[in-house]
């Protein structure tokens with residue numbers, strides 16, 4: 001399995017979720033466990049660029065896919081992804097627990113072309129819950145990053 005561009009091999013129970021694999025076997029704890037039932041979006045990662053709730057996906061099903069977690073989003077020299085920078089610029093978090101999932105979901109939302117309006121962003125980010133209710137700031141961050149990503 002490729003995770004953030006690095007090849008990994010695991011010897012795991014076939015029932016292991018992708019979320020538990022990332023956190024407990026790969027040591028990538030940036031991906032958060034919220035509900036563990038597919039309801040909150042905290043565990044969102046990208047599999048071949050598509051949003052995946054890692055708590056709802058068996059790790060073994062992802063063999064051959066490229067997984068991107070929050071640890072893999074910045075560039076190799078440490079520059080933040082425009083979405084990460086936008087979340088900082090717009091103060092789009094309070095406790096930060098939902099933030100890795102929000103950011104990965106937001107990257108895919110822009111790349112899907114679902115970030116053209118505030119209503120679209122709210123709709124297509126609705127699977128990512130924020131108990132701190134930072135929603136207006138998250139929408140502002142997604143719009144800033146969308147403009148940056150479209151220029152790139």
Ligand code: FES
Nearest residue numbers: 034035036041055
């Ligand atoms: S932890 Fe996966 S959706 Fe909540």
Ligand code: FES
Nearest residue numbers: 094096130131132
């Ligand atoms: S920033 Fe606290 S849950 Fe979203």
